[in-house]
Amino acid sequence: MLLDGKQGVVFGVANKRSLAWAIARRAAEQGARIALTYQNERLEENARELAATLDRPLVLPCDVNKDDDIAGVFARIKDEFGGLDFVVHAVAFALTEELEGEYVNTSREGFRIAHDVSVYSLTAIAKHAAPLMEGRSGSILTLTYLGGERVIPHYNVMGVAKAALDMSLRYLAADLGPSGIRVNALSAGPVKTLASAGIKGFSKILEHMRNRAPLRRNVEQAEVADAALFLLSDLSRGVTGEVPWALPSLWDVNTTIMVPGTTPASAQFQNALKYDAAQDKAVDPEVVTVPTQVAVGVATFGAAMGASFLLTGRRWRF
Numbered sequence: 001m002l003l004d005g006k007q008g009v010v011f012g013v014a015n016k017r018s019l020a021w022a023i024a025r026r027a028a029e030q031g032a033r034i035a036l037t038y039q040n041e042r043l044e045e046n047a048r049e050l051a052a053t054l055d056r057p058l059v060l061p062c063d064v065n066k067d068d069d070i071a072g073v074f075a076r077i078k079d080e081f082g083g084l085d086f087v088v089h090a091v092a093f094a095l096t097e098e099l100e101g102e103y104v105n106t107s108r109e110g111f112r113i114a115h116d117v118s119v120y121s122l123t124a125i126a127k128h129a130a131p132l133m134e135g136r137s138g139s140i141l142t143l144t145y146l147g148g149e150r151v152i153p154h155y156n157v158m159g160v161a162k163a164a165l166d167m168s169l170r171y172l173a174a175d176l177g178p179s180g181i182r183v184n185a186l187s188a189g190p191v192k193t194l195a196s197a198g199i200k201g202f203s204k205i206l207e208h209m210r211n212r213a214p215l216r217r218n219v220e221q222a223e224v225a226d227a228a229l230f231l232l233s234d235l236s237r238g239v240t241g242e243v244p245w246a247l248p249s250l251w252d253v254n255t256t257i258m259v260p261g262t263t264p265a266s267a268q269f270q271n272a273l274k275y276d277a278a279q280d281k282a283v284d285p286e287v288v289t290v291p292t293q294v295a296v297g298v299a300t301f302g303a304a305m306g307a308s309f310l311l312t313g314r315r316w317r318f
C-alpha cells in the first residue's frame, strides 16, 4: 500500500462530498492513519460520523482563523501520533456576496477574510507541521483552482486568493525543502461541494467543462483523491512547489487538440471560459482559421513538449 505506516492530518471535512473527505478516505485505504479536523460544532457530527469508518482516527476541532486552534491540533497530533508524514489543506472561504457580483466591488473585509482563511492558513499550518515531519520526507498538499490563473465568472476574490495560495506554496516549498518536506497543490476541476455551491452560476461552469475538457466530462471526488494520493505518497518524492491539474480544460492542453485548418488563436488559450456579461453565461470561445502549416508546426512543437512532460514530469508554461 502506498501510505502504509504513514500518519496524516486532513483539514476541511464538512461532509461526505468534501474533497478533503475523499482524500482522507483514499489515504486511509492505502494504509495511513488519519487525523481529521472540523471547522465548528455545526460540522462536528458529520466529521465524527465519517471518521468512524476509519481505523483509529483522531477527530479535532480547528477554526483556521484561530492560532490557538491550529496550535492545539498539532499538539494533540504530537501526543497521539508522535510525528506526521502528510498534511492535506482543503480549506477555503469567501463571503457569499463576494462570489456574486463583480470583482471590482470586493470589500476590504471580504478580501481580508478570503485571504486569511484560504491562504494564510496554509502558512500557519505548514509552520506547525514542519517540526513533526522532521526526518520523515513529509508532504504538504493544498487544493487550488483554475480561477487563480484565469478569470472565471463570479470566482472573484477567491480567484485572487488562489493565486496567492499558489505562490504561497512555492515559498513554503523553498523554505521547507532543505528539511525534506515537499509542498504542492492540486488544481481540481469543478466538483459539486458545499463550498462550490456558494459560487453563483457554478452549474454553468460544470456544463462548460463537460463540453470542453479533453475527456468531455467533469472530474469526480475519487479522481481528485487518487491524484492527491500520488502527491502524498513517495511516488512524488521528487516533486515540490508544483500545481498539477486534475482534468484541465480543453484550452489548457494546448496543441494536442489542434486540427489543421481550424485552430483556436493562441490568445484564446488565455480564456478557459469566455463570459458574456450581457447574457450572464459562459459562451464558447470563437474558433478562427489559421493556415494548415502553422497549425502543423505548433502541433509538432506541442508533441515535443508533451513527450518532454512525460519524461520529466514538468508542465510547461508559455
Ligand SMILES: NC(=O)c1ccc[n+]([C@@H]2O[C@H](COP(=O)([O-])OP(=O)(O)OC[C@H]3O[C@@H](n4cnc5c(N)ncnc54)[C@H](O)[C@@H]3O)[C@@H](O)[C@H]2O)c1
Residues within 6 Å of the ligand: 011, 012, 013, 014, 015, 017, 018, 019, 020, 038, 039, 043, 062, 063, 064, 065, 089, 090, 091, 092, 093, 117, 143, 144, 145, 146, 187, 188, 189, 190, 191, 192, 193, 194, 195, 196
Ligand atoms: N469543489 C470544487 O470545485 C473545487 C475545485 C478546486 C479546488 N477546490 C478547493 O478544494 C478545497 C475544499 O473545498 P470543497 O470543494 O471540498 O468544499 P467543502 O465545503 O467540502 O470544503 C471546504 C472546507 O473549508 C472549511 N473551512 C472554511 N472556513 C474555515 C475555517 N475558518 N476554519 C476551518 N475550516 C474552514 C469548511 O468547513 C469546509 O470543510 C477548497 O480549498 C476549494 O477551494 C474545490
